[in-house]
Structure formats: structure tokens, C-alpha cells
Amino acid sequence: MSDPVIIVCPHCHAANRLPVARLAEHPTCGKCKQPLFTAAPLELDSTHFDQHLGRSGIPLLVDFWAPWCGPCRAMAPAFAEAARQLEPHFRLAKVNTEAEPHLAARFGIRSIPTLALFRNGHEIARQAGAMDTGSLVRWVNSRV
Numbered sequence: 001m002s003d004p005v006i007i008v009c010p011h012c013h014a015a016n017r018l019p020v021a022r023l024a025e026h027p028t029c030g031k032c033k034q035p036l037f038t039a040a041p042l043e044l045d046s047t048h049f050d051q052h053l054g055r056s057g058i059p060l061l062v063d064f065w066a067p068w069c070g071p072c073r074a075m076a077p078a079f080a081e082a083a084r085q086l087e088p089h090f091r092l093a094k095v096n097t098e099a100e101p102h103l104a105a106r107f108g109i110r111s112i113p114t115l116a117l118f119r120n121g122h123e124i125a126r127q128a129g130a131m132d133t134g135s136l137v138r139w140v141n142s143r144v
């Protein structure tokens with residue numbers, strides 16, 4: 001369990017290499033010294049999306065949403081709770097498709113909310129429609 005894993009900092013987006021065994025020990029970023037896990041989803045825009053997609057050594061679960069979407073807003077607390085439960089084995093992120101239409105187009109997001117699960121830069125699962133925390137956690141764990 002000493003293989004290193006790359007964790008991308010949710011604050012400064014630096015790639016941190018650390019032993020898997022240290023994941024659960026509340027690791028901090030070597031660059032900005034802030035916690036690498038905050039028990040909350042990370043808001044991602046196109047500036048930093050590819051850094052997380054391409055470098056993250058843990059699966060990345062992205063909630064494609066928009067502020068005008070009622071079901072998206074309703075699911076936000078469930079997604080936040082899922083982040084608390086799934087870290088540090090997953091990174092949860094949110095992409096505002098209204099602010100980031102190019103990201104939505106690039107991944108062919110046709111309805112929101114859409115959850116997409118990425119590992120090693122590749123999408124491995126996708127689910128459209130809102131989910132509660134329990135369903136979300138079960139779905140993610142069933143896909144990796």
C-alpha cells in the first residue's frame with residue numbers, strides 16, 4: 001500500500017504525489033499547505049478541469065449542473081454529502097454548464113444534472129438525473 005498516488009490540490013491545483021497510506025491522514029498540499037480534501041465538492045472551470053482530469057490518481061466524479069435547474073439545486077446537498085463519504089478515494093467536482101458551455105459541449109451533456117465518472121482521464125460511467133446520497137455512493141462504488 002505504499003504506491004504513490006497523485007492528488008491534485010483543490011485550492012492551487014498543484015499535483016501532489018503521496019503514498020496511498022497517507023490519504024486518510026488529512027494530507028495537505030506541498031505547495032499551498034491547505035488540506036487536499038475538504039469534504040466538499042470542488043467547483044471546476046475550464047481553466048483547471050484538465051489538470052484534475054488528466055493528473056488525478058483517484059477517480060473524478062463530476063456533477064454537470066446549472067443554477068436555473070431545479071433538480072440540480074435539489075441534488076446539491078446530496079452531492080456534498082457524497083463528497084464527505086467518498087473522499088479521499090474519489091474527488092467530487094461540479095461544473096456549472098451555464099458558465100462553462102464548452103465543457104458541457106465537449107462531454108456531450110444533453111440533460112442536467114448529469115454525473116460523469118472519470119478515471120485516468122477517461123470517462124468510465126455516466127448517469128443522467130438526480131440521485132440521493134445513498135444511490136449516488138452505491139452507483140459510484142459499483143463502477144470502479
Ligand SMILES: [Zn+2]
Nearest residue numbers: 009012029032
Ligand atoms: Zn495547493
